[in-house]
Amino acid sequence: MNNNKIIEEIRKLSDLLSLYQNAYYLQTNPLISDLEYDRLFDRLLFLEKGNPEFVLPDSPSRRVGSDFSQDIPEVLHSIPVLSLDKGYSVESIRDWMDKTISKAGSELSFIVEEKIDGVSIVLYYKKGILNLAATRGNGSVGNDITANVRTIKSVPLRLTEDVDIVARGEIFLPLAEFEKLNSLQEVPFANPRNLTAGTLRRKKSIDVAAVPLEIFIYEGFMDNTEMNHVEILTFLKKLGFKVSNSIGVFSSSKSLTPSLNSGNKESNSLWFRGDFKSLSGYVKKHTKERENLPYEIDGLVIKVNEIDVRESLGFTGHHPRWAIAYKFESPEGTTVIKEIDVQVGRTGRITPVGRVEPVLIGGSTISNVTLHNQEYINILELAIGDTVSVSKRGDVIPAVERIVDKNEDNIPVWKMPERCPSCKQDLEIKGAHLFCVNSECPDQVKGKIFFFLGRNQMDVEGFGPETADYLIEQGFIKTIPDLYSFDYTRLEGLPGFGSKKIKLISNGIKKSLDQPYSRILPSLGIPELGKKAVELLIISGLRDVDDLIKIAAEKDVDKLVSIKGIGERTAEIIINEFSSTIILDLIKDLKTAGLKFEEKEILKQDMFPQIFSDQIWCITGSFENYKPRSLAENEIVKRGGKTTSTVTGNTTHLLAGESAGSKLVKAKSLGTKIITEEKFMEILNNNE
Ligand SMILES: [Zn+2]
Structure with a gap:
């Protein structure tokens, strides 16, 4: 094909495809079938690829974008572009x-x-x-x-x-x-x-x-x-x-x-x-x-x-x-960014937090806003001194919606520090966030201790955040095991520590020794090892922490992945963490302190009321909260129920999710009790 012919065909195809694109996107009125469109488009791409010099500036192929990395240059506007x-x-x-x-x-x-x-x-x-x-x-x-x-x-x-x-x-x-x-x-x-x-x-x-x-x-x-x-x-x-x-x-x-x-x-x-x-x-x-x-x-x-x-x-x-x-009126408030602080979480994740002039939004006073990470700040082009609109959508932490007015002192867009504000070690980037990877970083250690003591973890009575903060700041408590080895009578006479309070703290710590393994393990704050995952491990028969340590030593990913509800990512994290000397030493010290790292019985009956004993459940359809379905099975089994894969005369309940089919029909004909996902969750909640 000679050049003129190529140019002519490219022109023709570009015209046609532009026309079709406009009809489709601007008027939502397709002129040809998708198949025909794709055929013409492929032809154009083929010609353009072989003849890049003839690609038209308005070629419809430019719609698909390129993977060419570009910087964002500045340009001067020829018209004044003002706000209203x-x-x-x-x-x-x-x-x-x-x-x-x-x-x-x-x-x-x-x-x-x-x-x-x-x-x-x-x-x-x-x-x-x-x-x-x-x-x-x-x-x-x-x-x-x-x-x-x-x-x-x-x-x-x-x-x-x-x-x-x-x-x-x-x-x-x-x-x-x-x-x-x-x-x-x-x-x-x-x-x-x-x-x-x-x-x-x-x-x-x-x-x-x-x-x-x-x-x-x-x-x-x-x-x-x-x-x-x-x-x-x-x-x-x-x-x-x-x-x-x-x-x-x-x-x-x-x-x-x-x-x-x-x-x-x-x-x-x-x-x-x-x-x-x-x-x-x-x-x-x-x-x-x-x-x-x-x-x-x-x-x-x-x-x-x-x-x-x-x-x-x-x-x-x-x-x-x-x-x-x-x-329009909106549940937003206008305030000024006074300062941006950097917080170090218990996992080492670095989060910038904006301190703002207190502002009343939807009935509560806001003085902090989350800023997530550097990219988030770049998108907002946020600097200290900027006037911002802040909102509370749902129950999430207040967020900056937009900048209302830039600061007048030409303060540049805020930048993350390169070093950890707590331990001064260089930060590392992982995905979208910066992390401090120093396991001895004081803020991280403090975060881990706070987490361990918390109401949803070990729930140590008498040990509020102020107490923990004070003891850590004073250097009395440096690690989680210190909570168990520290002699609390030493606090006698210190401001705020009467003998009554000291007794409360020591009792709280002593009582926490009775917490079950299923509660202790998630309290260590190991990533991916929350209550749910630990429960799954225990139900599957891994009832002793030594089982996990052994699996980690043998790098037996398959064993973990074969457990219902445990994915590959969780398996890899378990193997990594239970091979690390930091975690192994922590467990050893806590064992010495008297904490239990095994679950004697399959699951203690008092953990879950045995509301399903003598019942036989069949599960069918798909569920919003139980993916895979085996998660629902676990809920039934640990409450004393049995499960079956077919509906028979012996089946007492059918848990029916979305698009349940033949089993639902059969259950109806047999008069089996049919329970929806919503009802099921209600039963679990009412018997917690
Ligand atoms: Zn640090």
Whole structure:
């Protein structure tokens, strides 16, 4: 094939595929089958691979991203990219409209758009081709993230007309996609916006392509245009941009918005129009209905429709005078980051914690916010002194939602220290987090002792965190075994330690010697060895810690993995930990102190009330809380029940999960008691 033919075919394929892509993503109206689309796409990729010099700048293949690692360069905006002034009530919006009309000295119309809670983007098109996509940055300098933005399917790479235009829009992640993706994150994001911002900063565009980001365009800038905003929005649609249909047009007289009265009816028939009196109702309706939107909005934007008036109104230092944001009330509070401290957890994980000016949110005063790790801080671009919006979603630790105002002292984005704040050893990166790997690190040791004493672990009475903190700070207690060897009478006479208190502590420690092995082992804080895993080990017959030490010495992964509910990762950790001299010495010392490292009986009856004795259970279907199903089996067996794999006349109960089939039918015909997962959990809880 000669070059001209190749160029021609590439051009043709690119055109066709672009058309199909736009029909699919912008109008959700596929023109051809997926199979046919893939065939054409593969052909284009084949030609482009062999002839990289002929790849078009708007090639649809750029949608898939590349694994080429790029830095994020800075670019200068050719238009001022400003943020909006804000109002918090309909009255303040009406006031602003009145003032604007009197400043303009003429009648005006206003557009009300949704304020999408996403990442602001500026798209530069030259002769209809996407040339540059830049973040807002500080308003005059942003970051060039063109390669990443090209992968967003609803961003047109080529417009329907060869125009030079700058478009502003908001990139966002639909809520459903956010829920799905966020559950897979090592550090979950506080909101879809932060996940979107994190995605757009990714170094490989192929990673961005994997996230179904979306865009709405709400502004277009062209030289020498006579169009008003309504006409611009209509034109943007025509060019192939995705424009929200949730738009209200408010004017005192119909003659101000002729483009809505005639022509273009089709493209903006969904838009609302009314007079100024109807604004309040419109705002109320949208405030209420935002809960039902598939994406997050944090307010509405009200703009002057007449572009020539916009120009004469101009800007304040920070905001355009022709637009204002109406902000919804939200369970968020605004505060200032005073300091960022670094905490060392019991596993050595380093976590930055923001100290903020106390602020009341949803009835509780917040003075700390979690910042997770360096990447999280980078995404927020957070510095000490910044004013931030803080939220409490669900019952999680408060999180920074966004920066409201940068500090005025040019303090740079905060950086993690290179050394452990507790022991000064160099930190190591593992996955998304930094760790101190010094097992003698004072903060880690303290964390381990706190954990051991805690209510959910050894539950040592009379030994609160203040007591533990004091004894560790004084150097009386340095390790977990010290708790058992320390002579507590030595505390006599020290401030706060009366003989009554000392007796309480010693008794608590003495009583903790009676705790069973199934409680002691999880209290050591070995990763992956929580209560559930230890229970599974014991049920499987590994009732003595020496069994685990032996398995570790023989590196017998298979033996562990064969236990129902124990995965490969847990098995490997058990083998590592029970070969380490630190753990072995700890166990030896605690044994000497009198703690039990074996479970004599299969499981002590008093641990689990024998509510299922004389019962025969069959389990079928799939479960949300019991994966694999054997976990449910364990619950039954340790409470005295028997299990069977088939439903017979002897079966007393059928535990039926989702999509239970023939066994359910059989159980019904035999009159066997049928128990749902929910009911089952209720039974367990009521008999705890
Ligand atoms: Zn350390």
